Amino acid sequence: MSSLMFDLFVFILMNRITAGANAAVTYDSTCTCEQISTNACMTYTCVSIPQEPKCFPGSSQIALDDGSFKALSDIMIGDRVLVNKHNIHEPIIGFIHAKRNSIFDFLAIEIQSVAFNSSSTLMVSPNHLIFDFDSNNVRFAGYFRIGERVQVIHNNQIIPGEIISIQLTKQQGYYAPLTESGTIVVNGVLASNYATVSNHVLAHRIMSIYRWLIKLVATSTSSEQISWILEVM
Structure with a gap:
C-alpha cells in the first residue's frame, strides 16, 4: 500500500472513531406531533440529521492579486487569491462544495485588530477550520470564544485579531474554495480550506489526491457544480 493510500485509510478510520470528540457537528431537528390533547402535544417524534459543512x-x-476584493459568490476557478502572509496569491483550483441559492446559518465572528484598531466580521460555519494566533493551531470556528485571538493578515504579516463578539447570522449561499496550499484569507482572516475533520495537515495531505486528479481532468468554471471526482472520494 502506498504512503498516500495508507494516509487515506487512516484518515477515514480516524474520522469514524473520533467524530464525536473532534468534529464540531451541529444538527437540524424536525418534530412531528403524533397526539394532541387540550391544545398540547402529548406525543411527538423528532428526527435529527447532521448539518452539512457550509x-x-x-x-x-476575498483579496485578489491586483489588490482588489471580490465577493466569494463571484469568485471563479482560476482567480488568483491571497492565501498567506507572504503576499502569495494562488488560483482557485476548484470548490469542495458550493450552493448559490437559499439562506443558511453561520457564525458572525467580530474581530478587533489590536495593532491597527480596526475590526472585521468573519462569517463561517462552526465546523470550519481557522488559525489560532497564540497557539498557531488550526481549530474549528465553533470552538473559539470571546477574548481569544485569530490570525489576521495585514501588510504581509500576521497580526492578532481579538474576538469581541460571536453571534448567529443568516446569509445567502455557501462556498468552500480550494487552493493549492489549502489556505485562503477570508475577510482578512487566515483560514483553512477544510471543515469537519479537526486535523488540517492530514486533511490537506489527503486532498492532494483530489488536487492531483483535477489537474488531469478539466473542471467546470461554475462554482455550483461539484466535481464527480470529489463525490467519488
Missing part, C-alpha cells in the same frame, strides 16, 4: 457565505470578501 464553510463561508457568498458575501465573504
Whole structure:
C-alpha cells in the first residue's frame, strides 16, 4: 500500500472513531406531533440529521492579486487569491462544495485588530477550520470564544485579531474554495480550506489526491457544480 493510500485509510478510520470528540457537528431537528390533547402535544417524534459543512457565505470578501476584493459568490476557478502572509496569491483550483441559492446559518465572528484598531466580521460555519494566533493551531470556528485571538493578515504579516463578539447570522449561499496550499484569507482572516475533520495537515495531505486528479481532468468554471471526482472520494 502506498504512503498516500495508507494516509487515506487512516484518515477515514480516524474520522469514524473520533467524530464525536473532534468534529464540531451541529444538527437540524424536525418534530412531528403524533397526539394532541387540550391544545398540547402529548406525543411527538423528532428526527435529527447532521448539518452539512457550509464553510463561508457568498458575501465573504476575498483579496485578489491586483489588490482588489471580490465577493466569494463571484469568485471563479482560476482567480488568483491571497492565501498567506507572504503576499502569495494562488488560483482557485476548484470548490469542495458550493450552493448559490437559499439562506443558511453561520457564525458572525467580530474581530478587533489590536495593532491597527480596526475590526472585521468573519462569517463561517462552526465546523470550519481557522488559525489560532497564540497557539498557531488550526481549530474549528465553533470552538473559539470571546477574548481569544485569530490570525489576521495585514501588510504581509500576521497580526492578532481579538474576538469581541460571536453571534448567529443568516446569509445567502455557501462556498468552500480550494487552493493549492489549502489556505485562503477570508475577510482578512487566515483560514483553512477544510471543515469537519479537526486535523488540517492530514486533511490537506489527503486532498492532494483530489488536487492531483483535477489537474488531469478539466473542471467546470461554475462554482455550483461539484466535481464527480470529489463525490467519488
